[in-house]
Amino acid sequence: MDLNQLYTELILEHSQSGHNKKHLEDANCIERGHNPSCGDDITLELVCTDDGKIKDASFTGVGCAISQASTSIMIDLIKGKTKEEAEKLADIFLSMIKKEITDDEELEVLEDAIVFKNISNMPARVKCAVLSWHTLKESIKKKDSR
Amino acid sequence: MISFDVERIREDFPTLNEKVNGRTLVYLDNAATTHKPKYVLDAIKDYYERFNANPNRGAHYLGVSATELYEGARERVRQFINARSTREIIFTRNATEALNLIAYSYGLKYIDEGDEIVVLISEHHSNIVPWQKIVQTKKAKLKYIYLNEDFRLDMEEVSIKITDKTKIVSLAQMSNVLGTIYPVKKIAEYAHSKGAIVIVDGAQSVPHMKVDVLDLDADFLVFSGHKMLGPMGIGVLYGKEEFLEKMPPFLMGGDMIEYVEEQSTTFAELPRKFEAGTPNVEGAVGLKAAIDYIEKIGFENIQRQEEELTAYALERLKEMPYVKIYGPLDMEDRGAVISFSLEGCHPHDVATIVDTYGVALRAGHHCAQPLMKYLKAPATSRVSFYFYNTKEEVDIFIDSLSKVRKWLGYGS
Numbered sequence: 001m002d003l004n005q006l007y008t009e010l011i012l013e014h015s016q017s018g019h020n021k022k023h024l025e026d027a028n029c030i031e032r033g034h035n036p037s038c039g040d041d042i043t044l045e046l047v048c049t050d051d052g053k054i055k056d057a058s059f060t061g062v063g064c065a066i067s068q069a070s071t072s073i074m075i076d077l078i079k080g081k082t083k084e085e086a087e088k089l090a091d092i093f094l095s096m097i098k099k100e101i102t103d104d105e106e107l108e109v110l111e112d113a114i115v116f117k118n119i120s121n122m123p124a125r126v127k128c129a130v131l132s133w134h135t136l137k138e139s140i141k142k143k144d145s146r
Numbered sequence: 147m148i149s150f151d152v153e154r155i156r157e158d159f160p161t162l163n164e165k166v167n168g169r170t171l172v173y174l175d176n177a178a179t180t181h182k183p184k185y186v187l188d189a190i191k192d193y194y195e196r197f198n199a200n201p202n203r204g205a206h207y208l209g210v211s212a213t214e215l216y217e218g219a220r221e222r223v224r225q226f227i228n229a230r231s232t233r234e235i236i237f238t239r240n241a242t243e244a245l246n247l248i249a250y251s252y253g254l255k256y257i258d259e260g261d262e263i264v265v266l267i268s269e270h271h272s273n274i275v276p277w278q279k280i281v282q283t284k285k286a287k288l289k290y291i292y293l294n295e296d297f298r299l300d301m302e303e304v305s306i307k308i309t310d311k312t313k314i315v316s317l318a319q320m321s322n323v324l325g326t327i328y329p330v331k332k333i334a335e336y337a338h339s340k341g342a343i344v345i346v347d348g349a350q351s352v353p354h355m356k357v358d359v360l361d362l363d364a365d366f367l368v369f370s371g372h373k374m375l376g377p378m379g380i381g382v383l384y385g386k387e388e389f390l391e392k393m394p395p396f397l398m399g400g401d402m403i404e405y406v407e408e409q410s411t412t413f414a415e416l417p418r419k420f421e422a423g424t425p426n427v428e429g430a431v432g433l434k435a436a437i438d439y440i441e442k443i444g445f446e447n448i449q450r451q452e453e454e455l456t457a458y459a460l461e462r463l464k465e466m467p468y469v470k471i472y473g474p475l476d477m478e479d480r481g482a483v484i485s486f487s488l489e490g491c492h493p494h495d496v497a498t499i500v501d502t503y504g505v506a507l508r509a510g511h512h513c514a515q516p517l518m519k520y521l522k523a524p525a526t527s528r529v530s531f532y533f534y535n536t537k538e539e540v541d542i543f544i545d546s547l548s549k550v551r552k553w554l555g556y557g558s
Contacts, residue, residue, distance in 0.1 A: 016555060063524075064492035
């Protein structure tokens with residue numbers, strides 16, 4: 001795979017800007033996600049309202065450019081959405097990576113996150129891109145069962 | 147010993163001539179596994195084409211041949227590490243299984259409440275996790291020897307951690323992350339004076355230097371075949387006969403028995419007591435061929451080539467801004483493994499970028515999470531050489547590394 005397709009401006013911008021990388025004082029839903037084989041380790045913080053909306057989101061932790069950018073782009077996307085909508089987006093993202101959904105129109109809802117479409121051609125980096133989305137799903141699942 | 151011609155030697159290794167991303171492979175991940183010379187591959191093929199049978203049973207020609215090949219490999223390993231007897235050589239799947247065998251068999255029998263097991267902070271998970279299990283089960287304690295600023299250890303720390311309560315000292319002779327070669331013989335002498343036994347993880351040392359179990363006075367030595375030109379799935383446990391004799395079997399089943407009654411069993415003599423089930427004859431044959439090949443090259447040549455490459459790579463890395471090296475910066479007691487980080491760049495991105503230039507290196511925690519935590523490094527990149535690597539390959543690696551920061555959006 002061409003490195004230009006992987007380390008795009010958008011991905012580098014998100015991995016370096018850190019605008020979503022911080023603690024949220026009123027976070028009420030905190031979930032850690034970890035790739036034991038490579039050391040990516042993020043903690044996703046959500047502020048969920050009583051009516052099921054994700055009012056705010058952020059993350060902390062360490063990882064490669066791909067995992068950091070994927071987390072940051074995901075946060076931009078899910079802020080203001082309901083938990084159901086966020087979960088649906090996570091499913092679409094994971095289906096995109098597995099090449100189960102390839103139609104660009106269907107993927108449009110992912111907005112900037114569509115930039116990771118090509119990562120499915122790089123098996124060694126897939127887990128970097130999906131870490132935050134799995135963490136989000138886990139987080140919502142736990143919140144709902146509480 | 148033959149004269150050393152690296153270009154000639156490289157012709158023996160088919161994989162080294164493979165193309166990766168349109169470029170010639172530069173394989174610098176030898177601490178993970180090495181490539182195999184045709185001599186080893188041919189030995190395995192020859193075994194299956196001419197001798198394949200289940201050893202240790204049946205009186206037919208092939209069964210006897212397979213047994214002879216398998217036992218011949220055991221004798222070859224015995225000579226290689228200078229053990230007294232083939233009764234002391236147990237074939238396992240790899241070094242990890244050998245360490246588990248010692249932990250479950252010796253550890254569960256001889257570790258009691260309050261006893262201490264001592265390892266180095268730089269151990270591979272395979273030399274940590276089995277001991278955690280043993281100390282939890284037995285209410286014993288796992289203690290760590292820490293390192294100096296220069297990634298070496300001093301005997302004072304050793305003498306603080308190894309006490310009269312210490313029953314087992316288990317350590318890698320060479321760190322798979324730092325490249326440090328530890329003074330195992332001195333540590334063994336001290337541990338023995340305190341009444342502890344000494345287990346040496348030779349996974350990173352046995353492929354690269356002459357390891358003599360009698361000279362080290364190791365009670366156990368473990369290593370893997372695939373890190374020394376042999377196939378995957380074959381490893382070795384050496385143990386002093388006096389210990390192996392009194393240890394209970396690890397895995398039960400066929401081949402490791404003497405008499406089996408409905409409710410009880412007596413076990414086979416060493417070494418078969420520890421080799422349940424049909425053994426890995428292919429692996430043993432391949433390992434024997436690997437030892438033949440290594441000894442034909444000669445450890446003197448192997449070490450000279452590796453030292454030259456490592457010194458050169460260290461020198462080139464030290465010239466690069468943004469590079470931090472985790473491990474000794476000079477060549478004293480140091481093997482051919484260099485871990486490093488590139489400021490602002492995650493090792494995983496480094497690995498992906500240099501891979502597009504054909505360079506294979508390792509990124510991550512190298513199965514040594516406690517060490518990474520101790521070093522305050524979530525992950526590092528690692529290059530590791532074998533005798534078939536060249537200076538030109540070091541240059542290609544450095545060139546590709548110098549491009550990484552640009553790809554990741556930094557000015558230089």
